[in-house]
Amino acid sequence: MSAIAVEIEPTRATAAPAAWTLPDRGVVGMASFIIAESAIFTIFVVAYLFYLGKSASGPTPRDVLEVPIFYTICLLSSSVTIHLAGQRLRRNQSKPFLALWLITIALGATFLFGTAQEWRRLIYEHGLTISTNLFGTTYYSLVGLHAFHVTLGLLMLTIVWWLSVTGSLRRQSQRVEVLSLYWHFVDVVWVVVFTVVYVIGR
Amino acid sequence: MAIHGATIDARTWGETLHEWVTTVDHKRIGLLYILFALLFLVIAGVEALVIRIQLMYPHNDFVSPQVFNRMFTMHGTTMIFFFAMPILFGFGNYLVPLMIGARDMAFPRLNAFSFWLSALSGFLLYFSFLGGSGLYGAGSAPDAGWWAYAPLTARAFSPGSSTDYWTIAVLVSGFGSIGTAVNLIATILCMRCPGMTLGRMPLLAWLYLTMSGLALIGITPLSAAQLMLLVDRYLGGHFFDTQAGGSATLWMHFFWIFGHPEVYILVIPAFAFMSEIIPVFSRKPIFGYPVMVAATVCIAFVSMSVWAHHMFTIGMNSYANSFFAITTMAVGVPTGIKIFNWLGTMWGGRIQFKTPMLFSIAFLFQFLIAGLTGIIQAAVPFDWQLSLSYFVVAHFHYVIVGGILFAIFAAFYYWYPKVSGRLMSERLGQIHFWLFVLGFHLTFDVMHVPGLLGMPRRIYTYEPGRGWDTLNLLVSIGAFIQAVGLLVFVANLILSYWKGDKAGKDPWDAWTLEWSVSSPPPAYNFATIPTVASRRPLWDLKHPEDPDSRYE
Numbered sequence: 129m130s131a132i133a134v135e136i137e138p139t140r141a142t143a144a145p146a147a148w149t150l151p152d153r154g155v156v157g158m159a160s161f162i163i164a165e166s167a168i169f170t171i172f173v174v175a176y177l178f179y180l181g182k183s184a185s186g187p188t189p190r191d192v193l194e195v196p197i198f199y200t201i202c203l204l205s206s207s208v209t210i211h212l213a214g215q216r217l218r219r220n221q222s223k224p225f226l227a228l229w230l231i232t233i234a235l236g237a238t239f240l241f242g243t244a245q246e247w248r249r250l251i252y253e254h255g256l257t258i259s260t261n262l263f264g265t266t267y268y269s270l271v272g273l274h275a276f277h278v279t280l281g282l283l284m285l286t287i288v289w290w291l292s293v294t295g296s297l298r299r300q301s302q303r304v305e306v307l308s309l310y311w312h313f314v315d316v317v318w319v320v321v322f323t324v325v326y327v328i329g330r
Numbered sequence: 331m332a333i334h335g336a337t338i339d340a341r342t343w344g345e346t347l348h349e350w351v352t353t354v355d356h357k358r359i360g361l362l363y364i365l366f367a368l369l370f371l372v373i374a375g376v377e378a379l380v381i382r383i384q385l386m387y388p389h390n391d392f393v394s395p396q397v398f399n400r401m402f403t404m405h406g407t408t409m410i411f412f413f414a415m416p417i418l419f420g421f422g423n424y425l426v427p428l429m430i431g432a433r434d435m436a437f438p439r440l441n442a443f444s445f446w447l448s449a450l451s452g453f454l455l456y457f458s459f460l461g462g463s464g465l466y467g468a469g470s471a472p473d474a475g476w477w478a479y480a481p482l483t484a485r486a487f488s489p490g491s492s493t494d495y496w497t498i499a500v501l502v503s504g505f506g507s508i509g510t511a512v513n514l515i516a517t518i519l520c521m522r523c524p525g526m527t528l529g530r531m532p533l534l535a536w537l538y539l540t541m542s543g544l545a546l547i548g549i550t551p552l553s554a555a556q557l558m559l560l561v562d563r564y565l566g567g568h569f570f571d572t573q574a575g576g577s578a579t580l581w582m583h584f585f586w587i588f589g590h591p592e593v594y595i596l597v598i599p600a601f602a603f604m605s606e607i608i609p610v611f612s613r614k615p616i617f618g619y620p621v622m623v624a625a626t627v628c629i630a631f632v633s634m635s636v637w638a639h640h641m642f643t644i645g646m647n648s649y650a651n652s653f654f655a656i657t658t659m660a661v662g663v664p665t666g667i668k669i670f671n672w673l674g675t676m677w678g679g680r681i682q683f684k685t686p687m688l689f690s691i692a693f694l695f696q697f698l699i700a701g702l703t704g705i706i707q708a709a710v711p712f713d714w715q716l717s718l719s720y721f722v723v724a725h726f727h728y729v730i731v732g733g734i735l736f737a738i739f740a741a742f743y744y745w746y747p748k749v750s751g752r753l754m755s756e757r758l759g760q761i762h763f764w765l766f767v768l769g770f771h772l773t774f775d776v777m778h779v780p781g782l783l784g785m786p787r788r789i790y791t792y793e794p795g796r797g798w799d800t801l802n803l804l805v806s807i808g809a810f811i812q813a814v815g816l817l818v819f820v821a822n823l824i825l826s827y828w829k830g831d832k833a834g835k836d837p838w839d840a841w842t843l844e845w846s847v848s849s850p851p852p853a854y855n856f857a858t859i860p861t862v863a864s865r866r867p868l869w870d871l872k873h874p875e876d877p878d879s880r881y882e
Contacts, residue, residue: 160512258567262575
């Protein structure tokens with residue numbers, strides 16, 4: 129084996145570059161995760177569109193779906209409130225942060241309530257379940273996958289709320305920022321799901 | 331807490347085990363990945379031997395048809411999801427932080443979580459041998475093939491729980507892979523040491539970055555399809571239920587939207603090993619670094635639009651056929667660029683024929699042939715003839731064994747000294763190499779011929795006198811020679827750990843950062859975070875009179 133004549137001390141190589149900044153790993157990690165999630169949602173959306181009008185029996189989307197405008201407004205405005213909350217946190221204004229954060233949770237919860245109401249109506253009034261026909265299968269899967277993500281988001285929002293109440297959230301604004309990226313993503317997915325299910329699909 | 335007098339040797343087995351199970355160190359997790367994968371390599375190898383014994387003679391009944399179906403299903407699933415993926419992630423885990431001058435991955439706990447998801451899913455898959463028949467007495471391990479085409483996976487055709495084990499195991503291993511892919515991307519983009527710009531990263535880091543990006547969008551469609559299959563099987567959904575208007579073809583599309591990028595997810599790390607090993611043993615820097623990066627990214631992009639070349643025989647229209655034929659042939663261009671660049675690296679170099687280099691050279695030849703038989707099948711009419719024949723089986727084993735596995739062997743011989751502090755035996759390495767080359771070519775060169783003669787894949791047995799008999803016997807003999815080669819390799823791994831020559835920091839006189847630390851590296855990797863000024867930081871250190879940084 130060739131012995132190395134020079135003692136290796138990597139630090140001696142050259143002077144460090146003046147400014148060495150790299151992207152934040154939380155943001156990059158969340159962005160990667162969002163790309164992966166987008167691919168999952170894409171496949172479910174493709175399946176929904178592919179099976180539109182191919183159900184062997186009723187009910188059809190036109191028969192039973194109603195456009196959930198109010199709940200959509202709730203979810204979309206929660207993106208605004210979480211953004212404002214993040215701003216407040218960065219400026220260390222904990223009271224307004226807490227208020228805006230609670231509003232975000234409330235708006236998300238309202239949206240979930242809306243989904244629950246809609247599912248109740250579809251199941252009890254129209255007899256549409258996940259096994260009724262292809263529409264039922266694709267509809268509950270796609271909307272359910274989104275609702276699952278909203279639920280996860282709400283859980284994490286609640287954890288952050290608890291952390292801020294107990295006062296352990298100081299200097300963690302970067303992490304809250306990463307979480308709000310996820311929340312924005314869930315909202316953007318809803319825009320796609322809304323368009324596909326309630327606009328194109330109806 | 332006995333802090334005084336506590337030494338490393340004094341730890342009990344229990345403590346050591348606890349340390350390994352709870353570790354978040356990227357090197358240990360990398361090793362766990364690799365050991366886990368080697369275990370499954372041996373298991374899936376035994377399954378391959380069972381298949382080959384069954385096909386050795388016409389009218390053989392070494393195993394029953396049911397067991398035969400389970401064997402090829404488990405062999406395929408295990409090799410892809412529980413050998414190839416984890417071993418490549420294992421190498422990535424171990425090497426990437428060391429090569430970019432970081433102390434660990436970006437998310438160490440996510441890293442451990444991802445590994446244990448993979449491990450859990452592997453054991454879950456194999457638990458099906460015990461639990462798969464459920465209450466139905468319906469056969470144990472999964473037997474629907476590794477693509478599990480609908481409607482074979484429907485409750486009606488796969489009663490019992492074996493298909494559920496398959497679905498959930500593959501789904502969970504997918505989540506593990508996504509976690510590691512996210513981690514690798516964040517590590518490579520956010521943890522590089524000062525001075526290591528993207529253009530100065532070792533090619534291995536670039537290729538793992540590309541591979542992880544591809545994994546994010548390549549593996550997730552399979553996860554989505556598995557979720558749909560679970561909805562079908564457990565909630566009475568109709569995604570792939572042809573009786574209720576569902577489409578079996580849609581499963582094929584979803585599976586291959588995963589399946590083809592998966593080939594590149596596996597082969598890009600193999601390219602990564604080649605791009606590190608060939609320059610060192612040619613004593614020349616890599617030829618055409620920026621072109622290599624561009625070609626890799628290009629392969630990743632094109633690979634996402636070739637999937638339906640697995641489906642030419644289902645009857646797509648001529649536009650779809652033409653599109654997928656053209657994109658498939660187009661992948662050959664960036665791949666060819668890479669092969670030329672490796673040859674350009676070797677050209678005029680002082681090549682050292684050490685074991686890692688032998689495997690690398692074999693990789694170049696074999697991967698080229700594998701690519702060429704791939705291009706042959708991109709021609710749609712020819713594929714109609716060859717699809718589902720042993721020609722296809724020979725082709726993709728040429729890619730995976732002749733390409734990826736040879737590259738993995740090269741990587742073992744190259745980095746083993748770093749990991750263990752000892753060199754692997756050259757003599758055993760040469761025996762392993764020649765046995766494996768002989769066995770590989772006997773098996774997979776010959777296997778093309780029965781395919782051309784019309785032998786279908788997954789066939790349980792065959793009539794004598796079709797011209798397949800001798801060929802199949804030769805293929806099976808080759809499989810056993812490979813098995814012996816693999817045993818020599820495993821023996822080399824184990825023996826060298828105790829008997830191998832001490833390696834020192836840098837046995838190959840290499841140029842990347844992992845060789846600047848002791849072998850095995852300390853838990854913290856670098857006592858002080860290094861600073862780099864070129865693509866070959868160790869060259870700069872060893873040759874201060876003529877550093878690379880002067881020319882970059």
